[in-house]
Amino acid sequence: MNYELQQFKADFFKALAHPMRIRILELLSEGDKSVNEIQALIGSEGSAVSQQLAILRSKNVVYGSKEGTTVIYSLRDPLVKDLLQVAKRIFDNHLVGAISLLESMRTSDPT
Template identity: 65%
Template sequence: MEEGLQQFKADFFKALAHPLRIRILELLVDGQKSVNEIQSCLEKEGSAVSQQLSVLRTKNIVFGMKEGKKVYYSLSDPMIIELLDVAKKIFNNHLVNTISRLEEMTVSENNDEII
């Protein structure tokens, strides 16, 4: 059972492991969008967007609803919004830590020059 859950998580994160897919999800945080709206916002070709939507749809991260000739995509689970927010916070923490380390190195190098 545990191994199945780990495989699910690995597959889920693999599906998120592309910058364009993340950008698509970030757009969908504000609500459903048509394929044309997504393409326009991202300024990407239709084939690139369609390919990434297909990966997200296959892993049930987004779902599409057809209305006439248009397909509208939405997040399949609102918790994806929280996941993106947590990822942003982790990124910010890493950035703050990196800046702090650089500042410490700079102070240390300046102190060495004074001696």
């Protein structure tokens, strides 16, 4: 694998490395939204949402298109939705593993 591809992947995952950015991407996976819509759904200040959108834009994860005075944000690649779903499945697998470990520890505890 060449260095440029590895660097792209590292930069891409850095762009995802914030809980609010993940939430924004989850919301955009459901459909295009304005900053105000995202802000209302997240329950955060507009400046915080705008800041996170700027990072996602700079890494080419999302893009904005102007409709009148409103900017509507979209996922640049719909495969991001699949990536988020795979990440959730990985999390669920870890959770199931942790629960199984706890249950086995509980049943083997002699006290």
